[in-house]
Amino acid sequence: MEIKALVFDLEGTLYNSRELANEWRVQVFKLLKEKTGRSEEDILKEFLKITEELRGQGFRRPPVSMIVEKVGITREEFYKAIDSVDAKKFLKPDPELKQALEHMKKRWKLAMLTNLSRKSTLNIIEALGLEPEIFNPLITASEMEKGKPDPEPFKKIIEDLDLEPSSILMVGDSVSSDLAPAKKLGMKTALVSEKESSPLADIKVKNIVELKEILENK
Numbered sequence: 001m002e003i004k005a006l007v008f009d010l011e012g013t014l015y016n017s018r019e020l021a022n023e024w025r026v027q028v029f030k031l032l033k034e035k036t037g038r039s040e041e042d043i044l045k046e047f048l049k050i051t052e053e054l055r056g057q058g059f060r061r062p063p064v065s066m067i068v069e070k071v072g073i074t075r076e077e078f079y080k081a082i083d084s085v086d087a088k089k090f091l092k093p094d095p096e097l098k099q100a101l102e103h104m105k106k107r108w109k110l111a112m113l114t115n116l117s118r119k120s121t122l123n124i125i126e127a128l129g130l131e132p133e134i135f136n137p138l139i140t141a142s143e144m145e146k147g148k149p150d151p152e153p154f155k156k157i158i159e160d161l162d163l164e165p166s167s168i169l170m171v172g173d174s175v176s177s178d179l180a181p182a183k184k185l186g187m188k189t190a191l192v193s194e195k196e197s198s199p200l201a202d203i204k205v206k207n208i209v210e211l212k213e214i215l216e217n218k
């Protein structure tokens with residue numbers, strides 16, 4: 001079936017910033033130290049242990065939101081910590097990304113599905129020089145009871161787009177959190193990665209600009 005809509009993940013898909021991710025970790029660790037009295041070394045060991053456990057369950061890069069639930073931070077506390085970080089200090093406008101998305105918007109519906117809060121999502125979108133309105137619907141953790149890879153947010157975005165799943169392309173950098181759950185619901189999938197590949201990916205690209213070129217030539 002012809003693709004009618006593209007659903008984008010945010011972190012690792014539209015941008016990559018180790019500096020921003022590190023600052024999020026600093027804020028989460030700071031919260032944990034204040035709440036539990038544990039040392040940063042102990043907290044790091046616990047994070048690594050849980051990360052390995054989740055990798056054993058098939059999560060190559062486990063969402064941080066899944067990890068923190070296991071170390072004693074509530075969902076609200078976690079998002080409050082990362083929302084305190086100003087993405088504009090770590091990201092800059094990306095004219096090529098903006099141009100690619102605007103071109104795709106002329107042909108397909110564009111949507112976003114992210115495990116970040118609405119506040120952080122809008123902050124990042126603006127830092128990249130994009131208009132939030134380009135993504136409709138835009139579903140964040142603030143509108144979800146359960147985040148990816150749970151099927152609920154994928155079902156919601158399919159419902160909001162009012163399209164057959166097979167006409168929707170899920171675009172993400174995580175096989176376990178983006179592609180696998182989308183594929184189970186019948187969506188098409190595009191993996192954004194420099195190195196990783198997967199049989200679950202209908203399309204494999206290095207970035208969004210390359211995705212635009214491939215889709216326009218189909």
